[in-house]
Amino acid sequence: MRSEMPVKRPANPLALAVLGVLLEQPMHPHAMATAFRERQMDSAFKLTTGSLYDTVRALARDGWIEATDTEQVGGRPMRTVYRHTSDGQRWFTEWLDEIVREPSREYPRFLSAVSYLGVLGKQRAAQALRERAAALQARVSEGEQAYRAAREEHKAPRLFVIEAEYARAMLQAEMQWVLRTAEEIEQGTLEWPEVSPHA
Amino acid sequence: MRSEMPVKRPANPLALAVLGVLLEQPMHPHAMATAFRERQMDSAFKLTTGSLYDTVRALARDGWIEATDTEQVGGRPMRTVYRHTSDGQRWFTEWLDEIVREPSREYPRFLSAVSYLGVLGKQRAAQALRERAAALQARVSEGEQAYRAAREEHKAPRLFVIEAEYARAMLQAEMQWVLRTAEEIEQGTLEWPEVSPHA
């Protein structure tokens, strides 16, 4: 009897990474952290030890993964090794499918700031947007280097670094919008009603 | 003597909205909630009563805003009315400037899911991507309607609805990437190494 996917699906992208790395082999949390750092996965999620242990515990509580055994090497702290439960692997695939199919509501900081662009005034808004564009360009370049290293030096297939292609596409789209808007402000084609900074 | 912007800048976009709405006039939290709902600002942040009161308290604690007085209408619960502090308004502008200039690290769910596209298998991945594209298109259409209503019926200047233009640009960029990738999978131009679903 195949059981239903747990109702609880952790919001933290770190949970996805934990389930992903456990596909390779059972592992204790500290080993996961080491693996994530080695692979420089810090663009997909934020890795902090506190969150990692919490996430692992939550996944275990909700039946995605389970502790196999606790081992001790020397006099060091105990390790608890986790692996997918018998259903966990199938659930993971289902959950992935769901995340891909259904865009989730997210609230990027920049979106809410854009609403108040008027408060900054023309000059300052245009200048800030240009600085943002430069910072975005820097990120694109960084990502590009990492991408090339993975593809050429490590001979990684495109599928394995596809998230970098997605990240680049989104950064470039944002950059274009930001630059276009800065230009519109400077050229006066974006009508700029005088906002009284509170009456 | 002009004091420094507080080190604590709430991560929650709701904080930005609170500071924004207080530019118009001093207000108690419940009135803010009503204003946010009326203006359908739910694409920029998530409004829950709990978070609202927490956010307002945090902003007051850190000196952005302050309570003016507590009033009571009839036998209803007390209201606490808040307004910007003498520095609050300037800090708000500075903070906005900072948010616009410096892209923040954020971790959208989809980005982390894309890394594991391989796990879904070719057919399922392509199908899921196509469904996502359709959902994104639906959001674009919804946004478009709201945008037109604001522009044409309410005669809003572009600057006041500029965040909708940004949101649309980003949704369209994502949609294009998603569709292009689905096509590449179907046409076999995206090399698909057989992933053993755990050895």
Added chain:
DNA sequence: GACACCTTACTCGGATCCGAGTAGTAGGAT
């Protein structure tokens, strides 16, 4: 061989986020 420093592996507590709950009022229907 003693001191300093890095690594291993995890715990703890504070801050934040959020849905559900509470408690009183107002307005309308029966």
Added chain:
DNA sequence: ATCCTACTACTCGGATCCGAGTAAGGTGTC
């Protein structure tokens, strides 16, 4: 007059997130 529903305005507690802390073992060095 009484009930019912909806609104007003806020509190509470659980879940999550995260940086700092802890404690023991290994490694190098003079």
